[in-house]
Amino acid sequence: MTEPAYAAVDWGTSSFRLWLVDRAGEVLAQRRSDEGMLAAAKTGFPAVLRSHLAAVEAPDHLPVLVCGMAGARTGWVEAGYVDTPAPLAAVLKQAVRVPGEARDIRILPGIAQRDAAAPDVMRGEETQLLGALGFEVAGEALVCMPGTHSKWVRARGGIVEGFSTFMTGELFSVVSRETILSFAVAGADEAEDVASFKAAVKAAYAAPAFAANLLFTARSRQLLFGGTPSAARETLSGTLIGVELAAGLSGVVPRAGVTLIASGRLAALYRHAFDALSVTVQPVDADEAVRRGLSMAAAAIWTKSRDL
Amino acid sequence: MTEPAYAAVDWGTSSFRLWLVDRAGEVLAQRRSDEGMLAAAKTGFPAVLRSHLAAVEAPDHLPVLVCGMAGARTGWVEAGYVDTPAPLAAVLKQAVRVPGEARDIRILPGIAQRDAAAPDVMRGEETQLLGALGFEVAGEALVCMPGTHSKWVRARGGIVEGFSTFMTGELFSVVSRETILSFAVAGADEAEDVASFKAAVKAAYAAPAFAANLLFTARSRQLLFGGTPSAARETLSGTLIGVELAAGLSGVVPRAGVTLIASGRLAALYRHAFDALSVTVQPVDADEAVRRGLSMAAAAIWTKSRDL
CATH class of the missing domain: 3.30.420.310 (2-keto-3-deoxy-galactonokinase, C-terminal domain)
Structure with missing residues (x-):
């Protein structure tokens, strides 16, 4: 087995998913549970994350990249929003480091549409979009992301122009x-x-x-x-x-x-x-898109910077 | 105090209302409770009605006219439906007598729209419509009846042509x-x-x-x-x-x-x-409309027939 390079976590309102990934982007191990934001807010985010990292035998120094509701005001550490028109590349640049942890844990921000007539927010979907569309797609995309709170997104050239929940x-x-x-x-x-x-x-x-x-x-x-x-x-x-x-x-x-x-x-x-x-x-x-989005962001944050 | 001529009852899903009315249509006494169809299905419809009639000291022979969910399949006695296009006058003609009761108790039917593309039912609102529009309004009416399940009704010349819930x-x-x-x-x-x-x-x-x-x-x-x-x-x-x-x-x-x-x-x-x-x-x-509708129906069923 190759060495893991980072752990990627999709931490939603009611679900938790973790992937252990190597430098080539290959998944070495994965975990799934219902310890989403609502559950973890009670039992504690650090404990939930630690137990899953231990289960996949992640090394102590392994960095972790998180997207989703863990970055909400009612989550672990508030990760704010990138405002529309939002370049997907800006999302990873505004990742927030969790303070007080020896391990390098970063949470990706969401995207906000600060339009008084059509205010809207997303958290987690921006990472799926990154994985599905890439940093700089040419042309226009109309994206439908069904779910508890479905999102419809209009993107052009890697920029989220607007969206509706x-x-x-x-x-x-x-x-x-x-x-x-x-x-x-x-x-x-x-x-x-x-x-x-x-x-x-x-x-x-x-x-x-x-x-x-x-x-x-x-x-x-x-x-x-x-x-x-x-x-x-x-x-x-x-x-x-x-x-x-x-x-x-x-x-x-x-x-x-x-x-x-x-x-x-x-x-x-x-x-x-x-x-x-x-x-x-x-x-x-969708599962693949969020994992790919987290991997693209993690590679940009850690793998490449260590290459320099 | 004049003699009561009949009792009028609006028996909805979650509410019960009774009016004691004289031959001139004047209200002599009234009752209100939350013993609607759902509650009465458990405690028994006859007992609920009897207790309210006793409270207003209704004579033993006094007839009772009921509209609403008491006539549903899950109510007291199923009172069926008049089908659209439904003359409001047909509603009182199809009143169903409650069997096994010494007292003359009748339940008014609802209205059904047996249209496969737009099936719909009402029970209770037909009596409000009767009270609001009368038996034979000239011209067309578009009626909005807000509520838990709002009804929009198109009526012409005393006939309910169609409706939507x-x-x-x-x-x-x-x-x-x-x-x-x-x-x-x-x-x-x-x-x-x-x-x-x-x-x-x-x-x-x-x-x-x-x-x-x-x-x-x-x-x-x-x-x-x-x-x-x-x-x-x-x-x-x-x-x-x-x-x-x-x-x-x-x-x-x-x-x-x-x-x-x-x-x-x-x-x-x-x-x-x-x-x-x-x-x-x-x-x-709406409260006045249902009482007036019940009175019009009761007068047509009992007062007038006794006048002949």
């Missing part, structure tokens, strides 16, 4: 668990109902103002016509994603299509949604 | 209590912030597809620019109501404006919203 994932969660519609989806199985999902995406995309009505039809349809809990769940999911796409696609879409940074089930779901609207996507795996 | 109130409740935005609104006081509310209504009306983004700005704005919890709450409320209005007002609006059937705080809120969009409203008090 949509609470799509969190809305789906509370609507399907905490409202009257929870009865309509109760007992839904894991099997996909792609036809119901695509129909809901199209209906919501065509009439986004009717979102709160289209959601309710999941219940009315069951009362009047029957229908499975799975179909009702796909209606909720498709409606919320369809409304998001109506907003995200309301501007100019680059000829190459939308860059979709997502993993697993969410990637499949959004590909169905874009497909329903006949919009081309360039898929990028 | 919007989960606006319930969405506001779960979004402000169960999502990350609960932190932004925590500690909001009761004082209204009409300017923030109207600004949010206008923004959402202009760009309804951005609803899930406009909601999130309540948090981003606080992070980047500060701002009170009350302003954040008004942003959530105004965004959700603005999206509802964008849908409700998307068709032809009658020259007289929108008939707004609402009471109390909700009536004030929606009047501000319509005002922000310079839309004329004809306000009708």
Whole structure:
């Protein structure tokens, strides 16, 4: 086994991921846990990090690069924001060193859009963008990053020009668990109902103002016509994603299509949604993108500086 | 005190209201409680009704007319639906008598829109509509009935032609209590912030597809620019109501404006919203409308038939 050069950490609100990486960028070991920012704020960030570093037998001197909510005001050490228009290269330059630690631990800042009419923030996604787009992509990219709080980003030549957060994932969660519609989806199985999902995406995309009505039809349809809990769940999911796409696609879409940074089930779901609207996507795996972004930043901060 | 002619009951999901009414339509006594359909399904509908009738000293023979969720499948006795296009006069003709009760107790049906593309149901609102519009209004009415599940109704000549339910109130409740935005609104006081509310209504009306983004700005704005919890709450409320209005007002609006059937705080809120969009409203008090609707139906069922 080659020597590790650094550890890369994606520390989100509710998840923690660590990769042990060598100088060539190869992953030597990795860890995953649910000790996200919310959990670590109680048990202590240094202890959580130390336990995972010990588990992969990281040397004492090994530097660690962190992105995500660990850099929030309510996180470990506040890492601030790079303001839009934000060059992705500026993100790694503003990394904040964690004080009082013998080890060199740095946390990457987020990106802020200080526009009074459309204020917005991201933390963690900037690193995914770096991994997906690189420091200096030529041309324009329209990026969709689905999740609890989906981000739609417009970038040009390595600069994040503007972005919007949509609470799509969190809305789906509370609507399907905490409202009257929870009865309509109760007992839904894991099997996909792609036809119901695509129909809901199209209906919501065509009439986004009717979102709160289209959601309710999941219940009315069951009362009047029957229908499975799975179909009702796909209606909720498709409606919320369809409304998001109506907003995200309301501007100019680059000829190459939308860059979709997502993993697993969410990637499949959004590909169905874009497909329903006949919009081309360039898929990028989100897990890989964040790891690559952390590696690019770590290489720029440590590997190269040691080479000099 | 004159003799009571009947008792009128509005039995909703979470509230119970009873009026003791004489032949001239005058209210002799009234009761209010939170023994709605959900509570009464556990303790028993007959017992709840009996206790309130006893409290107003209703005679044993006094007939009772009920509207609302007591007629749902999960209520007391299922009262079915009148299908759209639904003459309001048909509602009282399809009242269902509760079996096994010595007293003449009847439950009014709801209205169903059996349209596969836009299925919808109402139960209770049909009686408010009857009270607000009468059996045979000439001309067209566009009616907004705000609530947990707001209804927008198009009626012409006493016939409900079509309607749409919007989960606006319930969405506001779960979004402000169960999502990350609960932190932004925590500690909001009761004082209204009409300017923030109207600004949010206008923004959402202009760009309804951005609803899930406009909601999130309540948090981003606080992070980047500060701002009170009350302003954040008004942003959530105004965004959700603005999206509802964008849908409700998307068709032809009658020259007289929108008939707004609402009471109390909700009536004030929606009047501000319509005002922000310079839309004329004809306000009708919702409590009065349901009582008047029940009285019209009761008079038609009992008073008049005894007059013959």
